[in-house]
Amino acid sequence: MKRAGFLFLACVSAFINGCDNSPRLYKDSRLMMGTFVEVISPEEKAAAIAFGEIKRIEGLLSKYDPSSEVSRLNSAGQLKVSRETYDIIARSKEFWALSNGAFDITVGSLVELWGFKDKKYYFPLKTEITQTLKRVGTDKIILDPVDNLVKFAVSGMQIDLGAIAKGYAVGCAAKKLRENGIKSCLINAGGQIYCLGLKSGKPWLVGIADPAKKGISGKLSLVNKAVSTSGDYEQFFIKDGIRYGHIFDPRSGMPADSSVASVTVVSDDSLVSDALTTAIFVLGEEKGRALAEKFPGVEVKIDKEKERDKDGK
Ligand code: FAD
Numbered sequence: 382m383k384r385a386g387f388l389f390l391a392c393v394s395a396f397i398n399g400c401d402n403s404p405r406l407y408k409d410s411r412l413m414m415g416t417f418v419e420v421i422s423p424e425e426k427a428a429a430i431a432f433g434e435i436k437r438i439e440g441l442l443s444k445y446d447p448s449s450e451v452s453r454l455n456s457a458g459q460l461k462v463s464r465e466t467y468d469i470i471a472r473s474k475e476f477w478a479l480s481n482g483a484f485d486i487t488v489g490s491l492v493e494l495w496g497f498k499d500k501k502y503y504f505p506l507k508t509e510i511t512q513t514l515k516r517v518g519t520d521k522i523i524l525d526p527v528d529n530l531v532k533f534a535v536s537g538m539q540i541d542l543g544a545i546a547k548g549y550a551v552g553c554a555a556k557k558l559r560e561n562g563i564k565s566c567l568i569n570a571g572g573q574i575y576c577l578g579l580k581s582g583k584p585w586l587v588g589i590a591d592p593a594k595k596g597i598s599g600k601l602s603l604v605n606k607a608v609s610t611s612g613d614y615e616q617f618f619i620k621d622g623i624r625y626g627h628i629f630d631p632r633s634g635m636p637a638d639s640s641v642a643s644v645t646v647v648s649d650d651s652l653v654s655d656a657l658t659t660a661i662f663v664l665g666e667e668k669g670r671a672l673a674e675k676f677p678g679v680e681v682k683i684d685k686e687k688e689r690d691k692d693g694k
Pocket residue numbers: 382413414415416438439442443444445483484485486488492541542543544545546547571572573610611612627628629630631655658659663
C-alpha cells in the first residue's frame with residue numbers, strides 16, 4: 382500500500398498548503414509495520430507520541446518480528462499472550478463469524494504458500510492448496526480467557542494480523558494523542574489513516590487512490606474518523622495474464638477474485654475500517670455491503686474491476 386499511502390499523502394499535502402495564514406504543520410515519517418507511517422500535526426510532539434505507540438504494538442503483533450507474541454505463538458502453536466493480543470485475536474474471531482469466514486487471520490499459511498510474506502511469489506499446485514487449507518480456519522483457534530491462552534487445534538497453523546493490526550495500531554496512536562492533549566493530527570500508515578480533530582479549523586481532506594492508478598477516485602473530508610483502503614493493486618503478481626493479489630479467500634485458498642478492485646471504509650474505529658475493507662474485498666459488493674450494515678455509521682466506497690485493462694496491469 383506504500384504507493385497508495387504516498388498518493389494519499391501527496392493529496393493531503395496539496396490540500397494542507399492551501400491557505401497561507403494557517404499555523405505551521407509538523408510532518409514526520411518513519412518506516413514501520415513494513416510501510417511508511419506519516420504523522421502531520423500543528424503540535425511538534427505528536428509524531429513521537431504516535432510513533433512510540435505504533436512501535437509498541439508492532440512489537441506485540443508483527444509476524445516479521447521473531448520476538449513478537451504473534452511470532453512466538455505461530456512457532457509454539459500455543460502461548461499465554463498479553464490481554465491486548467488476546468483481545469485482538471478474539472475480535473478477529475468476531476469478524477470471521479460476521480463475514481462467514483471471509484475475514485480469517487489464519488490465512489498466514491496461505492500467504493506464505495503463495496510467497497507473499499517474502500515476496501517470492503509462487504503459484505501452488507491444487508494439492509498444495511488443499512494441504513494448506515487443513516491449517517486454515519479461525520474455528521481452529523482455541524481461546525481460554527482465564528489465562529489469555531491462545532492455542533491452535535492443528536499444528537503448523539499461522540496467524541497473520543496484516544488485515545487488522547495496522548488499523549488497531551493507528552487507532553491506539555490516536556487515543557494516545559488524545560490522552561496527551563493533542564487536538565489535531567493526521568496519521569497515515571500506508572493508507573491506513575486516522576484524522577484527529579480539525580486541521581487549521583477545517584476537516585482534513587483525504588484522497589482515495591484510484592486502483593487503475595489514474596490519480597484519485599474520490600476525496601473525503603474527515604474529522605475524528607478512520608479511513609482504510611484494501612485492494613490488490615500494490616501487492617500482486619501476474620501469471621498468464623491473470624492477477625493474483627495478497628488478499629485471500631480462506632474458503633478456497635485462492636487470492637480473492639470478487640470483481641472488486643478496491644474498497645474504502647470510513648469509520649469512527651480504525652480497527653473496524655481496516656478489518657471491514659479486507660472482508661468486503663473478499664465477499665464482493667453485495668455481501669460486503671450487507672456485512673457493513675452490521676456496523677452502523679460506516680461508509681463504504683467500492684471501485685470495481687472494470688477500471689483495469691485486460692493484461693492485469
Ligand atoms: P489489508 O487488506 O488490510 O490486509 C491484507 C493483508 O491481510 C494481507 O497482506 C495478508 O497479510 C492478510 N490477509 C489476506 N487475506 C486475508 C483474509 N481473507 N482475512 C484476513 N487477513 C487476510 N510487511 C513487510 O513487508 N515487512 C514488515 O516488517 C511488516 N511488518 C508488519 C507489522 C505489522 C504489525 C503489520 C500489521 C503488518 C506488517 N507488514 C509488514 C505487512 C504490511 O504492512 C502489509 O502491507 C499490510 O499488512 C497489508 O495491509 P493492507 O492495508 O495493504 O491490506
